[in-house]
Amino acid sequence: MKKRIGILTSGGDCPGLNAVIRGAVKSCQQLGYDCIGFLKGYEGLYDPVQYLHLTNASTKGILNQGGTILGSTNKGRFAATMGVEDRVNIDPTLLQGVANTVDHLSLEGLICIGGDGSLAIAQQFHEFGIPVVGVPKTIDNDLQATAYTFGFDSAIECATDALDRLHTTAASHERIMVLEVMGRHAGWIALHAGIAGGGDVILIPEIDWTFENVCHKILHREANGKKFTLVVVAEGAHLPEGGMVGEHKEGQQMKLGGLGRIVTDELSRRLHREVRLCVLGHLQRGGAPTTFDRVLATMFGAHAVRLVVEGRFGEMIAYHPPDMVSVPILEAVHKVRTVEPDGCAVQCARALGISFGDRTAYETSANVFKKVNSVPAPSHLEPCHNEQLLESAAAAVELALA
Numbered sequence: 326m327k328k329r330i331g332i333l334t335s336g337g338d339c340p341g342l343n344a345v346i347r348g349a350v351k352s353c354q355q356l357g358y359d360c361i362g363f364l365k366g367y368e369g370l371y372d373p374v375q376y377l378h379l380t381n382a383s384t385k386g387i388l389n390q391g392g393t394i395l396g397s398t399n400k401g402r403f404a405a406t407m408g409v410e411d412r413v414n415i416d417p418t419l420l421q422g423v424a425n426t427v428d429h430l431s432l433e434g435l436i437c438i439g440g441d442g443s444l445a446i447a448q449q450f451h452e453f454g455i456p457v458v459g460v461p462k463t464i465d466n467d468l469q470a471t472a473y474t475f476g477f478d479s480a481i482e483c484a485t486d487a488l489d490r491l492h493t494t495a496a497s498h499e500r501i502m503v504l505e506v507m508g509r510h511a512g513w514i515a516l517h518a519g520i521a522g523g524g525d526v527i528l529i530p531e532i533d534w535t536f537e538n539v540c541h542k543i544l545h546r547e548a549n550g551k552k553f554t555l556v557v558v559a560e561g562a563h564l565p566e567g568g569m570v571g572e573h574k575e576g577q578q579m580k581l582g583g584l585g586r587i588v589t590d591e592l593s594r595r596l597h598r599e600v601r602l603c604v605l606g607h608l609q610r611g612g613a614p615t616t617f618d619r620v621l622a623t624m625f626g627a628h629a630v631r632l633v634v635e636g637r638f639g640e641m642i643a644y645h646p647p648d649m650v651s652v653p654i655l656e657a658v659h660k661v662r663t664v665e666p667d668g669c670a671v672q673c674a675r676a677l678g679i680s681f682g683d684r685t686a687y688e689t690s691a692n693v694f695k696k697v698n699s700v701p702a703p704s705h706l707e708p709c710h711n712e713q714l715l716e717s718a719a720a721a722v723e724l725a726l727a
């Protein structure tokens with residue numbers, strides 16, 4: 326019997342899941358493995374076991390398709406576990422059921438594609454002795470141990486496009502436009518889309534802000550002849566008095582949403598201006614993956630198969646540009662990777678005059694590059710000591726000047 330690998334997609338979907346599946350299936354076929362895909366995330370692993378045989382033929386044409394052909398869920402029987410620090414143990418009957426499925430189907434390994442919650446489940450599988458490897462997924466880009474998760478680039482492409490569109494209509498009507506984007510614990514989407522799409526104010530969970538400062542920025546722009554303003558709000562940004570905005574259901578992760586409306590109404594009330602709101606919502610999670618996400622997801626799929634073949638269970642594939650490495654899954658679910666309030670993207674935004682609502686517009690950006698300047702030059706910028714290389718470079722320059 327041919328060796329077999331299983332694969333599943335868990336948690337909120339995002340563009341690129343199908344590209345990972347295809348990458349893994351193609352790679353399996355090259356290596357002489359069969360691949361089966363479990364349905365509806367972890368649910369398909371047990372009671373009832375539900376899966377599809379995945380082949381080159383059955384995954385044809387899915388590279389550029391959004392969503393996941395396997396289906397996904399973030400609210401199933403396994404979703405009780407939240408992470409390692411506030412750990413909720415999975416019911417041992419479920420774990421044993423999954424272990425039996427893996428045995429019965431003679432799986433050499435199980436590839437689990439998911440964000441922090443889903444990978445925390447994979448970690449508990451690993452601790453139970455189920456052979457799993459992880460693939461990091463989330464539009465929020467908030468997983469530790471990998472520079473990028475696939476889905477993020479597609480989400481910021483969508484949010485940037487929305488800002489481009491809002492820009493022209495805001496300018497035409499001299500309006501303040503608020504765009505609410507996703508981002509539960511981390512403001513990466515708001516930050517990157519805000520920079521790429523010309524946002525004027527960016528509110529993120531990592532930086533405390535006040536309405537006074539946001540109003541000040543808007544009035545300062547108006548005083549300088551800019552009669553419209555684009556405000557980008559991450560749904561997980563905290564209110565000035567503290568707390569996130571959304572629906573809270575007993576025993577479930579809070580369903581975020583609504584901060585954009587509060588910001589819109591309050592700015593309108595304080596400034597007596599016309600303020601309009603656009604909530605991007607799940608548009609950020611749908612549609613075709615960008616080229617970057619297709620490449621990243623395909624690499625994740627192929628390298629995840631490699632991890633199974635090499636028996637590196639309990640590890641997650643991670644992108645450390647330019648390399649694809651593996652790290653313990655535990656490292657990825659240990660802590661959320663948030664925006665550094667002093668990091669280079671925030672510094673850049675401040676240097677452009679973008680407000681994070683934490684200062685008045687008069688407070689200048691004079692100190693924003695302090696941290697960057699104090700970092701020593703990376704070694705690859707140090708002078709080259711390879712004599713042969715230097716000689717051939719000198720010869721090339723001579724030739725060019727001749």
Ligand code: F6P
Binds near residue numbers: 507
């Ligand atoms: O974690 C990814 C994410 O897109 C968050 O930004 C958002 O809060 C959440 O998923 C939404 O999940 P759901 O689709 O279950 O509403």
